[in-house]
Amino acid sequence: MKISILKSYLNESIQHVSKAISSRTTIPILTGIKLDVNHQGVTLTASDTDISIQSFIPMEDDNHTVVTIHEPGSVVLPAKFFVEIIKKLPSQEIQMEVKENFQTFIAAGATEIQMVGLDPEEFPVLPNIEENQTMSVPGDLLKNMIKQTVFSISTHETTPILTGVLWNLNEEGFKFVATDRHRLATRSAQLENEGDVRFSNVVIAGKTLNELSKIIPDQNTLVDIVVADNQVLFKIDRVLFYTRILDGTYPDTSRIIPTTYKTELIVDTKKLSESIDRAYLLSREEKTNIVRLQTMENGGIEISSSSSELGKVREELEVSDFKGEPLKISFNSKYMLDVLKVLDSEQLMIAFTGIMSPIILKPLDDSDALYIILPYRTTN
Amino acid sequence: MKISILKSYLNESIQHVSKAISSRTTIPILTGIKLDVNHQGVTLTASDTDISIQSFIPMEDDNHTVVTIHEPGSVVLPAKFFVEIIKKLPSQEIQMEVKENFQTFIAAGATEIQMVGLDPEEFPVLPNIEENQTMSVPGDLLKNMIKQTVFSISTHETTPILTGVLWNLNEEGFKFVATDRHRLATRSAQLENEGDVRFSNVVIAGKTLNELSKIIPDQNTLVDIVVADNQVLFKIDRVLFYTRILDGTYPDTSRIIPTTYKTELIVDTKKLSESIDRAYLLSREEKTNIVRLQTMENGGIEISSSSSELGKVREELEVSDFKGEPLKISFNSKYMLDVLKVLDSEQLMIAFTGIMSPIILKPLDDSDALYIILPYRTTN
Secondary structure: OEEEEEHHHHHHHHHHHHHHOOOOOOOHHHHEEEEEEEOOEEEEEEEOOOEEEEEEEEOEEOOEEOEEEEEOEEEEEEHHHHHHHHHOOOOOEEEEEEOHHHEEEEEEOOEEEEEEOEOHHHOOOOOOOOOOOEEEEEHHHHHHHHHOOHHHOOOOOOOHHHHEEEEEEEOOEEEEEEEOOOEEEEEEEOOOEOOOOOEEEEEEEHHHHHHHHHHOOOOOOEEEEEEOOOEEEEEEOOEEEEEEOOOOOOOOOHHHOOOOOOEEEEEEHHHHHHHHHHHHHHHHHOOOOEEEEEEOOOOOEEEEEEEOOOEEEEEEEOOOEEEEOOOEEEEEHHHHHHHHHHOOOOEEEEEEOOOOOOEEEEEOOOOOEEEEEOOEOOOO | OEEEEEHHHHHHHHHHHHHHOOOOOOOHHHHEEEEEEEOOEEEEEEEOOOEEEEEEEEOEEOOEEOEEEEEOEEEEEEHHHHHHHHHOOOOOEEEEEEOHHHEEEEEEOOEEEEEEOEOHHHOOOOOOOOOOOEEEEEHHHHHHHHHOOHHHOOOOOOOHHHHEEEEEEEOOEEEEEEEOOOEEEEEEEOOOEOOOOOEEEEEEEHHHHHHHHHHOOOOOOEEEEEEOOOEEEEEEOOEEEEEEOOOOOOOOOHHHOOOOOOEEEEEEHHHHHHHHHHHHHHHHHOOOOEEEEEEOOOOOEEEEEEEOOOEEEEEEEOOOEEEEOOOEEEEEHHHHHHHHHHOOOOEEEEEEOOOOOOEEEEEOOOOOEEEEEOOEOOOO
């Protein structure tokens, strides 16, 4: 293998694939990034067995030369050092050559690097995915659906299935569900290019979705998604992102979502968020995060919290619409803030079915999202 | 105590004094910020016994009212909660009132806070400093002198005196010295307003100087410094910053600074820094940080490092002036980078007195700084 390549392209590809490198891997070959050079271009691959990322660098882009191939070939290079040194090389053009025993020589300006390479034959083969079930989702929609659900996953490894986000696609649309048993987040969307793809019980680890989000560009990109038996493949521009589907059956959460409400309020999302945040500051010191919400006779609501050592916070908030019975309820303010932070909607409906029953939060926009927080049992 | 005060002023003062709050204090009163209200304005004070910071808020500033005093008085409020809640209050004007048992009521917009206050009589009295020895230093010069020396202090509590920076002021100027026995940083300056102030062996803890730097504004400010027996007081606008002088005698470092050199090089600071940084990346993986510098026959220098597991980095660097004998020397690249990072000078002199003797670094500007790094003993 012998090539000359532009630093900016190599660096961008390295940044993408390095998200699959685990610092905790015990398999030496997986601490590396694989480079494959053929007459189409250069392919970089990294994997931690749960996720694998592949990034392709073409020979030419926008009519200028990106890679010049003197000799095709493959090598695996130590990821951590490779990632950092390429970023810091002094010239835009980089020469790379693999010699005997995978010794790799990199030259840029007056800098010469000799890197101990590994045998590419030892690198695991990527899953072979049949592309029957392919659908397309706008990148910004996919990022938003991830952002608006992934914070509700469980972080306890005792219930592995809950560390993922459930994906379903059927006649009703494309739906994400996440829950840690204390709260629930759901977000749905209608897709334009879903074809006749249908699937259910596809559960993808929350941390994988966070890494995927970082790779999806902010501008208009269409992400192709291929769902196979135990793998999902995402195609984003020149990047392929493979992830394992979590084993197990995701619990049925549809029954815990109330369909009738006793009390309904409509409030300003930003004002509620700032108000809860102030009460949270105090409740956090008590290590409970308990904040109370109470309807008032003047039609508004009161947000309050107290700490035996520090004092009390109490404030009033206007409500633009109020229906149903008066109520006083306590909840984990951190859970409420997590929801309020990810909402884009200016207004929000909060609904209750009783002081011991789930609190429902629904943004008043077209995002088709619904959040549930279980209340605290308190004595007053 | 009953006042009405502008949030921005209160918040700025809180930010200043809260730098003296230690999260590890075991003395309850020191977890608080003291407020003293009299007819001049409001004074905030915080202390961790090593450092104490006082910030004054005047009744008026730029011809607008900042504080309206309804009733003078004092209280101590829990710092952590007070710092955070004031920042997040919804209105620009804040009402504060201290009632029975130091219960403090804070109101802003529709937010009402009740805070458990403590007795201000319990708060320690600030040191009484005689202002005989007062000098003035431009704020940006003081910040720069701190930045260019403080990184060389020792972090080992076994030699407490070396965790500070030594300050001397005599006929030769105002001088800072810091060393951890492996490296040394010195920086001097001539002052215009020193009067006849002279002192020696004033050692101030490095972490205190870092906090002090954060309070000094970037724009043109003159810092008044008062040196007393065991305390130094800094006056910065409306802030008073008191710190203890470290106990003990700082070692005499003048003997280890060579006065004649066997080899002298002049190099570009930025190019040397980038070159050492690349070699450092590799040496760091070996946990040694060892980088080699070697003069070459063509009059340049070679920077190199190697790792048995990862490979080698080697590069050449131009030298704009070379005097003396050829040489090959190994050193801790992290120490070298620490120096190169804080220098403002475009060019740098590196001087050597032998392969086992200190490496001298001197910026070629008017900053009058000098750095020493002890070399590594290596087999080749």
